[in-house]
Amino acid sequence: MARMKFLCDAERCIECNACVTACKNEHEVPWGVNRRRVVTINDGKPGERSLSVACMHCSDAPCMAVCPVDCFFYTEQGVVLHNKDLCIGCGYCFYACPFGAPQYPQVGNFGSRGKMDKCTFCAGGAADAGSDEEFKKYGRNRLAEGKLPLCAEMCSTKALLAGDGDQVSNIYRERVVARGFGSGAWGWSKAYPGGGS
Amino acid sequence: MPARSWRTVTFMLCFSIVSAISAHAEDNTLRGHGGPVKSVVISPDGKTALTGSFDYSMIHWRLGEGAPEVVGRIADHDGAVNSVKFVPGTDWAITASDDGTVAVWDLPSGRLVHRFKGHTHKVVHVAVSNDGKWAASAAWDRTARLWDLTNLTAGPLLKGHVNTVNSVVFSRDGKFVYSAGYGGEIRQWRVEDGELERVVYKHGWGINVLAAIGDGRRLLFGALDGTVGVVDLSTGQPGQKLHKFERPVLSLTVSAKNDVAAAGSGDGLIYVWDIDRWLPKYRHQFADGPVWALAISSDAKGMYFGGLDDHVAYWQMDPDRPFEVAQSDVPRRFQKSEGLGPGERQFARKCSICHSLGEDHANRAGPSLIGLFGRKVGTVPGYIYSKTLKNADFVWNEKTIDQLFAEGPEHFVPGSKMPLQKMSKAHERLALIKFLKRATNVAPTDETKSGG
Numbered sequence: 001m002a003r004m005k006f007l008c009d010a011e012r013c014i015e016c017n018a019c020v021t022a023c024k025n026e027h028e029v030p031w032g033v034n035r036r037r038v039v040t041i042n043d044g045k046p047g048e049r050s051l052s053v054a055c056m057h058c059s060d061a062p063c064m065a066v067c068p069v070d071c072f073f074y075t076e077q078g079v080v081l082h083n084k085d086l087c088i089g090c091g092y093c094f095y096a097c098p099f100g101a102p103q104y105p106q107v108g109n110f111g112s113r114g115k116m117d118k119c120t121f122c123a124g125g126a127a128d129a130g131s132d133e134e135f136k137k138y139g140r141n142r143l144a145e146g147k148l149p150l151c152a153e154m155c156s157t158k159a160l161l162a163g164d165g166d167q168v169s170n171i172y173r174e175r176v177v178a179r180g181f182g183s184g185a186w187g188w189s190k191a192y193p194g195g196g197s
Numbered sequence: 198m199p200a201r202s203w204r205t206v207t208f209m210l211c212f213s214i215v216s217a218i219s220a221h222a223e224d225n226t227l228r229g230h231g232g233p234v235k236s237v238v239i240s241p242d243g244k245t246a247l248t249g250s251f252d253y254s255m256i257h258w259r260l261g262e263g264a265p266e267v268v269g270r271i272a273d274h275d276g277a278v279n280s281v282k283f284v285p286g287t288d289w290a291i292t293a294s295d296d297g298t299v300a301v302w303d304l305p306s307g308r309l310v311h312r313f314k315g316h317t318h319k320v321v322h323v324a325v326s327n328d329g330k331w332a333a334s335a336a337w338d339r340t341a342r343l344w345d346l347t348n349l350t351a352g353p354l355l356k357g358h359v360n361t362v363n364s365v366v367f368s369r370d371g372k373f374v375y376s377a378g379y380g381g382e383i384r385q386w387r388v389e390d391g392e393l394e395r396v397v398y399k400h401g402w403g404i405n406v407l408a409a410i411g412d413g414r415r416l417l418f419g420a421l422d423g424t425v426g427v428v429d430l431s432t433g434q435p436g437q438k439l440h441k442f443e444r445p446v447l448s449l450t451v452s453a454k455n456d457v458a459a460a461g462s463g464d465g466l467i468y469v470w471d472i473d474r475w476l477p478k479y480r481h482q483f484a485d486g487p488v489w490a491l492a493i494s495s496d497a498k499g500m501y502f503g504g505l506d507d508h509v510a511y512w513q514m515d516p517d518r519p520f521e522v523a524q525s526d527v528p529r530r531f532q533k534s535e536g537l538g539p540g541e542r543q544f545a546r547k548c549s550i551c552h553s554l555g556e557d558h559a560n561r562a563g564p565s566l567i568g569l570f571g572r573k574v575g576t577v578p579g580y581i582y583s584k585t586l587k588n589a590d591f592v593w594n595e596k597t598i599d600q601l602f603a604e605g606p607e608h609f610v611p612g613s614k615m616p617l618q619k620m621s622k623a624h625e626r627l628a629l630i631k632f633l634k635r636a637t638n639v640a641p642t643d644e645t646k647s648g649g
Contacts, residue, residue, distance in 0.1 A: 062444050062445055062463050065444060065463050065464055065486070065487060066447070066463050066486070066487040068233055068251075068505045068529075068531060068532075068550065069531050069532065069546060069550065070532050070534075085547065085619070085620065085621075086546055086547065088550060088616060088618075089616055089617065090233075090251060090277065091295075091319065091321075091337075092487070092489075094361070094379075095363070095405050095421075095445060095447055095463075096421075096444070096445045096447075096463045096487070097421070097445075098402060098403070098421045098422055098445065100360070100379055100403065104337075114617060115617055133621055190422065
């Protein structure tokens with residue numbers, strides 16, 4: 001079984017935000033929630049780099065460790081999903097995620113706890129694959145349709161890679177060899193300790 | 198990390214020792230909350246403590262000989278209480294809540310002194326200046342705010358963080374306030390006018406917690422990447438990285454005498470350092486979840502810590518008695534899923550964190566469900582209801598409970614304290630209702646029937 005992983009090659013990301021737009025559109029993510037975002041460091045200065053960041057679907061996900069109601073789970077492909085029926089919107093996972101993945105919509109009366117929302121690796125969620133319920137709660141289940149996450153599929157420079165960890169790792173390794181350097185796989189060692197290049 | 202410097206290395210391996218909990222350790226456990234505890238502070242004289250919890254309440258404790266006593270419980274927030282502090286020079290306490298407010302309380306009377314409004318998202322941390330004149334709050338609306346505690350008016354808005362603000366601390370002289378958050382920067386603001394003085398330090402990874410060291414020259418920070426570091430305020434340089442946890446740092450504390458500091462992490466590790474030389478002093482592995490709240494006892498010999506449990510545990514550090522820490526009941530009531538019927542499982546996983554089935558509310562965020570069927574909404578004695586439920590006019594029965602979870606509380610009873618909780622599957626709602634009918638089957642009293 002493939003182990004799904006993301007990798008963003010900072011040497012290739014051009015900050016076009018197509019991945020962000022694709023994600024919003026594909027999953028009809030509500031206003032105020034960004035499952036994916038592009039972060040630019042040293043903006044306008046030498047050494048400027050951009051990165052597309054979302055849930056990295058960590059091998060040993062820290063969000064799981066702090067969730068009071070154990071709403072997170074792994075799929076067989078290593079995707080970290082959560083059950084919105086169980087989530088109590090406490091916000092604890094935000095303090096645990098190095099990638100700022102958990103998002104909390106402002107809903108209902110002030111102070112009410114909205115269900116956490118995050119990137120699903122386009123793998124749906126805790127509902128029947130392809131059902132209306134799944135789409136409404138979690139977004140489209142592209143993996144069940146045999147497709148990869150749309151953010152990576154859309155990436156014109158192929159900075160953002162998604163798929164089986166071994167293949168993603170091989171692609172990146174080939175790039176590093178070809179260009180002679182490779183410092184751009186930000187977050188890879190944090191998300192997949194011992195499991196990446 | 199030199200092994201010889203550890204005075205204690207604790208592992209949760211020996212359950213037979215764990216079970217031999219001494220009366221001493223039990224005596225210091227703070228039992229009274231009805232949900233995970235997010236904040237604990239000890240008064241400067243060491244005689245009292247405050248705790249804030251997911252159960253929407255703050256508890257004021259009396260410490261000393263024997264078991265801690267609850268002096269008062271204040272449950273007048275509409276959301277979790279994330280942070281609590283004493284106000285120096287007064288009998289006041291201050292709380293920051295998920296409901297977006299910062300509230301000042303008179304501890305002897307339990308009376309609300311003032312509720313500061315202005316944040317537009319959950320308020321996650323509050324700090325008070327050493328002279329007790331100012332409070333500062335950190336919120337997920339990407340701002341920090343100052344509050345004038347003398348005139349009980351809003352002070353300057355500290356705007357500039359590009360993401361959530363997680364923590365605030367005052368400088369020793371009260372002239373500046375420091376803030377940090379997911380953006381990974383520590384910012385220094387002038388209290389006088391709220392102007393940004395400078396960005397003190399950029400860590401890169403998000404910063405969860407800040408703590409001031411009493412000399413006024415250094416700040417401690419704890420970050421998402423597991424770093425605990427000390428920042429020299431004169432240079433803005435990280436003078437020392439104390440430790441790199443495997444998991445994010447969730448809590449920090451400094452002792453009253455400024456001689457000991459401690460940090461707690463997402464995987465339950467607590468590290469304690471001697472501030473003079475920044476040598477590690479103690480280490481404790483709490484096996485049952487994250488450490489959200491930490492406070493060192495006034496004699497610096499013990500540590501109070503809270504996490505996902507209803508209680509705040511006490512670990513005696515000196516002399517070390519690590520196995521005497523009160524144990525968690527794992528899996529906790531809201532984590533159970535094995536061996537339960539479908540309705541009971543729904544209740545355990547979705548309801549029990551906020552509701553009890555017992556005769557009392559068990560200090561949980563919501564009222565007890567005992568006698569639920571046939572009870573007029575908003576009428577359980579002793580529970581502080583929202584205006585919505587106080588004014589609502591219907592009775593809880595199979596139909597209304599089904600509606601509640603089919604539509605969601607935000608539609609069925611908009612304005613109530615109940616968080617979003619829908620059950621879209623009819624068979625799940627039916628199972629829950631069946632279980633609740635059985636588990637809450639106590640005839641309502643005349644008082645609740647008539648709306649008392």
